[in-house]
Amino acid sequence: MFEELTNRFESIFKKIRGQGKISEENIAEAMRDVKRALLEADVNYKVVKKFTADVSAKALGADILSSITPGQQFVKVVYDELAALMGGNARAIRFHTNRLNIVVLAGLQGSGKTTTCAKLALHFRKQGHRPLLIACDTHRVAAIDQLDTLGKSLEIPVFSDRAKSPLEICREGLAFAQREGFSLAVIDTAGRLHIDADMMAELKALCAAAKPDETFFVADAMAGQDAVNVAKEFHKEIKLSGVILTKMDGDSRGGAALSILDVIGVPLQFIGVGEKPDGLELFYPERMASRILGMGDIVSLVEKAQENFDLEESKKLEKKFRKSTFSLQDFLEQLRQIKKMGPLSDLLAMIPGVGSQLSGADVDEKALSRIEAMICSMTAEERDRPGIIDGNRRRRISLGSGTTVQDINKLLKQFDSMKSMMKRMNKIGSRRGQNAALKSMFPY
Amino acid sequence: MNILDRLKDGLKKTRTQIASALSGASGSFDDRFYDALEDALILADIGLETSTDLIARLKSEIAGRGITTPAAAYAALKTLLAGDLAVTKLPDEFPPKPWVILVVGVNGVGKTTTIGKLAGEFGAAGKKVMLGAADTFRAGAVEQLKIWAQRTKADFVFQQDGADPASVAFDAMEASKARGIDVLILDTAGRLQNKTNLMNELSKIVRVIKRNLPQAPNEVLLVVDATTGQNALNQARVFNEIIGVTGFVITKLDGTSKGGIAVALSKNFGIPVRKIGVGEGVDDLQNFDPVSYVDALLGDLPDRV
Ligand SMILES: Nc1nc2c(ncn2[C@@H]2O[C@H](COP(=O)(O)OP(=O)(O)OP(=O)(O)O)[C@@H](O)[C@H]2O)c(=O)[nH]1
Ligand SMILES: Nc1nc2c(ncn2[C@@H]2O[C@H](COP(=O)(O)OP(=O)(O)OP(=O)(O)O)[C@@H](O)[C@H]2O)c(=O)[nH]1
Numbered sequence: 059m060f061e062e063l064t065n066r067f068e069s070i071f072k073k074i075r076g077q078g079k080i081s082e083e084n085i086a087e088a089m090r091d092v093k094r095a096l097l098e099a100d101v102n103y104k105v106v107k108k109f110t111a112d113v114s115a116k117a118l119g120a121d122i123l124s125s126i127t128p129g130q131q132f133v134k135v136v137y138d139e140l141a142a143l144m145g146g147n148a149r150a151i152r153f154h155t156n157r158l159n160i161v162v163l164a165g166l167q168g169s170g171k172t173t174t175c176a177k178l179a180l181h182f183r184k185q186g187h188r189p190l191l192i193a194c195d196t197h198r199v200a201a202i203d204q205l206d207t208l209g210k211s212l213e214i215p216v217f218s219d220r221a222k223s224p225l226e227i228c229r230e231g232l233a234f235a236q237r238e239g240f241s242l243a244v245i246d247t248a249g250r251l252h253i254d255a256d257m258m259a260e261l262k263a264l265c266a267a268a269k270p271d272e273t274f275f276v277a278d279a280m281a282g283q284d285a286v287n288v289a290k291e292f293h294k295e296i297k298l299s300g301v302i303l304t305k306m307d308g309d310s311r312g313g314a315a316l317s318i319l320d321v322i323g324v325p326l327q328f329i330g331v332g333e334k335p336d337g338l339e340l341f342y343p344e345r346m347a348s349r350i351l352g353m354g355d356i357v358s359l360v361e362k363a364q365e366n367f368d369l370e371e372s373k374k375l376e377k378k379f380r381k382s383t384f385s386l387q388d389f390l391e392q393l394r395q396i397k398k399m400g401p402l403s404d405l406l407a408m409i410p411g412v413g414s415q416l417s418g419a420d421v422d423e424k425a426l427s428r429i430e431a432m433i434c435s436m437t438a439e440e441r442d443r444p445g446i447i448d449g450n451r452r453r454r455i456s457l458g459s460g461t462t463v464q465d466i467n468k469l470l471k472q473f474d475s476m477k478s479m480m481k482r483m484n485k486i487g488s489r490r491g492q493n494a495a496l497k498s499m500f501p502y
Numbered sequence: 503m504n505i506l507d508r509l510k511d512g513l514k515k516t517r518t519q520i521a522s523a524l525s526g527a528s529g530s531f532d533d534r535f536y537d538a539l540e541d542a543l544i545l546a547d548i549g550l551e552t553s554t555d556l557i558a559r560l561k562s563e564i565a566g567r568g569i570t571t572p573a574a575a576y577a578a579l580k581t582l583l584a585g586d587l588a589v590t591k592l593p594d595e596f597p598p599k600p601w602v603i604l605v606v607g608v609n610g611v612g613k614t615t616t617i618g619k620l621a622g623e624f625g626a627a628g629k630k631v632m633l634g635a636a637d638t639f640r641a642g643a644v645e646q647l648k649i650w651a652q653r654t655k656a657d658f659v660f661q662q663d664g665a666d667p668a669s670v671a672f673d674a675m676e677a678s679k680a681r682g683i684d685v686l687i688l689d690t691a692g693r694l695q696n697k698t699n700l701m702n703e704l705s706k707i708v709r710v711i712k713r714n715l716p717q718a719p720n721e722v723l724l725v726v727d728a729t730t731g732q733n734a735l736n737q738a739r740v741f742n743e744i745i746g747v748t749g750f751v752i753t754k755l756d757g758t759s760k761g762g763i764a765v766a767l768s769k770n771f772g773i774p775v776r777k778i779g780v781g782e783g784v785d786d787l788q789n790f791d792p793v794s795y796v797d798a799l800l801g802d803l804p805d806r807v
């Protein structure tokens with residue numbers, strides 16, 4: 059998508075450069091593609107219109123044509139603007155150290171509040187807090203059981219009372235937290251529609267009683283055009299202090315983030331990236347901007363890689379890359395590193411251009427194991443010098459690994475093109491080289 | 503206020519916009535006219551591609567049938583939309599016992615609640631219903647389904663948290679045959695369609711069901727949240743590829759989302775919308791009628807055009 063956008067812009071602007079002058083119409087032409095990208099990402103229609111108008115003005119003022127790559131320059135203007143918007147009002151959460159801190163989570167049904175309560179409690183416990191979870195959802199079937207189970211699995215206490223109203227539970231839970239010396243109380247509330255007057259009044263009363271330090275709106279990254287109306291109403295009733303965007307581990311582009319930010323102007327704080335309690339990350343505006351534009355989340359990918367790759371190993375490999383002595387044995391070790399990073403599909407989803415097109419079905423996790431088996435059936439010499447693997451050897455390896463000769467052929471061919479890619483890469487800078495190397499390792 | 507009135511209400515502003523665009527158009531259909539229509543369709547989450555396609559078809563209708571008045575153009579658009587939504591309905595009959603319904607979808611869309619509502623509906627029609635708790639992953643999921651089973655007086659089959667969901671499905675198949683159950687509804691854990699391992703788990707569940715009873719599952723319902731944007735298309739594509747979806751359930755239509763994604767879904771996949779969810783209670787499940795939905799979505803044009 060991103061490359062597609064950039065390419066289109068290149069041709070638009072190259073054409074213009076012949077004329078030596080950029081006009082409003084030229085910008086408008088390019089802007090239509092931006093608009094399309096944003097709408098496909100579920101940014102609200104009105105927000106798209108406003109955004110493209112603002113950026114058009116900026117782009118007209120920016121020196122695009124004198125750039126050698128005007129298309130890229132134009133994308134940069136759009137991207138920078140988007141990233142700046144996404145990071146609007148950014149702030150770090152600061153809790154008091156001398157008293158109980160109170161956090162309330164609210165939002166539509168099924169957006170991920172209860173799960174996120176557990177995630178936040180865990181996140182802040184890691185920073186030295188003593189969290190208490192308070193179960194104020196008396197509405198949804200088995201909501202208390204859900205929070206109880208989560209609390210138990212994390213050994214974080216849960217305050218609940220099946221006989222009381224949400225407001226009473228909230229009051230008593232907070233009193234309990236004070237008494238017992240907790241430093242943080244995370245309050246779960248029932249999911250509700252913003253047009254449900256009774257439920258909104260209940261939430262308002264609960265917030266008035268709790269006087270939260272943070273009031274988070276929990277929104278689903280898959281949300282469509284209506285996200286703006288919902289966020290606006292919640293903000294009007296309970297004055298939100300931050301937004302948490304859940305289910306970002308999916309392949310949605312998350313344009314609702316921009317819409318929500320635009321209408322209520324409170325910062326995005328966290329993103330949910332999994333169902334388990336450790337699936338919470340800080341929000342990074344640049345990453346979100348590239349995701350919305352369809353540029354993929356290469357930064358997260360690289361970070362994830364860095365987290366999991368053994369640094370020493372990587373340095374050794376990098377040297378081999380450079381000297382082009384990378385062998386099949388090294389490749390095998392590389393594969394095993396990748397396997398440690400988690401399901402392949404999760405990683406692939408972060409690569410630009412791959413994420414949205416790739417359905418789970420296309421990624422064959424078993425392919426990795428097959429490659430592993432093939433390399434394991436080779437002798438040390440063969441792994442070092444794949445050139446010597448002739449027809450006879452191929453047959454032997456295929457028998458040993460339970461694969462076909464075609465599979466072996468394919469592996470060797472892929473390995474070959476990977477090596478030549480590495481040679482080319484060595485001429486590029488190292489950071490970009492690393493990215494490209496990572497990408498080249500997913501040929502299957 | 504009923505659900506269709508609420509939808510209508512939500513779109514009042516859009517209709518006024520269209521109306522003013524139409525009044526400026528002085529009988530001819532210019533860009534302003536089509537832009538206003540496109541706005542309305544996109545704001546309803548119908549999506550850019552489907553909207554563009556609808557408008558292209560409307561243009562050729564207008565030219566081909568010599569439509570001259572805005573009101574007639576509007577009616578033509580409604581017919582097109584309803585046509586896209588009208589996919590052959592599934593049979594409501596179920597001679598083979600048990601009739602097995604597998605309910606799937608991404609996280610938090612309303613699968614378990616929809617199952618509770620379906621159990622209520624089948625129960626009221628005099629069917630013997632059983633619910634199978636094949637979501638063994640989410641905290642509190644088994645408990646939640648159990649309460650729905652109690653409420654609707656349905657039989658309930660479950661294993662402990664963390665058990666293999668396919669094994670729960672197998673148990674439920676066996677139990678439903680042994681107890682002469684009419685309808686077996688299987689709950690599954692929410693899963694994002696880009697998670698290969700979870701999608702594989704789903705195919706395994708289906709394999710186990712089929713091995714037990716080749717014609718089952720008789721229905722595979724993909725539950726889609728009406729507030730969802732364009733990602734619903736990815737959801738439908740992947741779930742359909744992997745286990746074959748027979749119907750959609752669009753939930754949470756009691757909110758202010760227009761659920762326009764239903765149009766894009768029906769049009770792209772030719773799979774019918776089986777039910778719509780309009781609240782959290784057991785009775786908040788309705789049949790889907792394309793014509794009245796489109797009527798609610800677009801309404802009548804205000805008089806002053
Ligand atoms: N993949 C993924 N799933 C998530 C994430 N956050 C929540 N979920 C899942 O989304 C579903 C709904 O989450 P809940 O925490 O129950 O949502 P809720 O807002 O408390 O729901 P109600 O209380 O019914 O309004 C569950 O299946 C969660 O496991 C996330 O970041 N990623
Ligand atoms: N307003 C409204 N809420 C609904 C509707 N259907 C379900 N819900 C609510 O949405 C939330 C999630 O519903 P569940 O049935 O737990 O969703 P699920 O798909 O089973 O969730 P997971 O199993 O966690 O993936 C609950 O709070 C339900 O009460 C509906 O039609 N309207």
Ligand SMILES: [Mg+2]
Pocket residue numbers: 171172173195198201246247248249
């Ligand atoms: Mg909850």
Ligand SMILES: [Mg+2]
Pocket residue numbers: 613614615637643689690691692
């Ligand atoms: Mg469920």
